[in-house]
Amino acid sequence: MTYHKEDNMLKCHHCGHVELYPECCPKCGYTKLRRIGYGTERVVKEIKDLFPKAKVARMDSDIGKVSHQAETILRDFRDGKYDILVGTQMIAKGHDFPLLTLSAVVLADIGLALPTYRASERTFELIAQAVGRSGRSAKEGEAVIQTFNPRNYAIVYGAKQDYESFFITEMKERKIAQYPPYTYLILLNFSSKKEEKCDKAAMDFKKDLQAKNFENVTLLGPLVPYFSLENGNYRRSLLLKYKKREVLEEYLRDLLKRFSSVAGVRISINVDPLDY
Template sequence: MNCHYCGFNKGIPRHCPNCKSKSIRYYGTGTQKAADELALLFPEAKILRMDVDTTRKKGSHERLLTDFGAGKADILLGTQMIAKGLDFPNVTLVGVLNADTALNLPDFRSSERTFQLLTQVAGRAGRADKEGKVYIQTYNPNHYAIRFAKQQDYEGFYTYEMNLRRTLGYPPFYYTVGITLSHKQEEFVLKKSYQILQLLKEELTDQVKILGPTPRPIARTHNLYHYQILLKYRFENQLETALNKVLDLTQQVENKDLRLIIDNEPQNFN
């Protein structure tokens, strides 16, 4: 088993660590599992898999794409890395598995990124004279990002998304600052997060909306726990002063192992 965030790996367990039972089944919906299912459904087809595991070696990415473009494989299966920038005239069918996975992420850009991904991947089919088809697997077919992507309605998506962001107070109508704190002890980083929250409340005006602290969606990597605070504002003269005080707090001796990231207009909340 490999962690793609911190590189940690260990062998697959053969026994339950609690009851020692050998009755263990493995579940998953990753590219390797999908490749196994495709091989059962299309035993005659040659399948190429492109993900972080198959493209670790130098030149492997280009080699896989070259082989597929040369017709050495019938199916190219991969992660988002195959969604854009590829031009294969003979590709006439594109399928998207679990298209709405990103919609469940706690990020206000999740709908935008889902719409963007689906419109990009749909453009991989029928790029020459042949007609193309796109199949989208989703649990939320009525979600506006899925619906507008299906209709290829860019303006409709833009209008709907901007109305939501204006109502909820997100960019481009508000500015944002993300503060991330990390430490090897969760109790410590949680305590410091609330200490910084109190400092921000004292230094900033009520024009700033403060969200958090909350654990990051990927709450622990590299043996560190991560907590985040998000600031939303339109006008705030005290912001720089407040953030400098946050920096000063993290420079105290007792906080020497506390990691701090201040991200102006963060592009990723994962």
């Protein structure tokens, strides 16, 4: 749940759940709650405190949901009606701001902790794109990157916009960890209203798969996904790394038929997942 100061609401950006910000802890009744973290609203507040005369606009997923509001903000910033634009990664991609001379990335390394083998790739992409936003016209540009991990190769090469060096390093890392393009991936997703049923189904599925002893197949899990509870359903995952598609995929189709009768558990397969 993410706190939104503008309307004093807690919102889940994944499933869409919304509720009022509580005045006290719903479990213990403690009233001195602290709001921590740095969302776009918090950054805007800090910037306005530092630069009270500057005209500041905000651009994030909430703004983007309002019809034409996003286009209006981007056009006004491009035309110089705003001095500073604060936003999520959506403002770093594909926009040309001729008057922009300074771009900055806050908490540039936060994406490195996301549960995906493409975390470094996405971090590099974001930084390289953000760096490229400033100084696109005759004016000289500058970029500032705030990070707690300044030596990470994704951040170092992203700041330099060094695509070749990043590619070479990233491919070495993926080969060691056996991620695409060196293996195929399949993600098995389990969901149930009851957590114990979800856990049992995932474990039974794992035991059946391990008993086959497939060659060049690595099984990870059951994993607790980044979003472990969604719309009242508990979620678990199994991640498979493998070399040959035909044998394993035929077995999984048969296994799904046998496990489809498990009451109260939904099982789905995601071939070549980008996130897990």
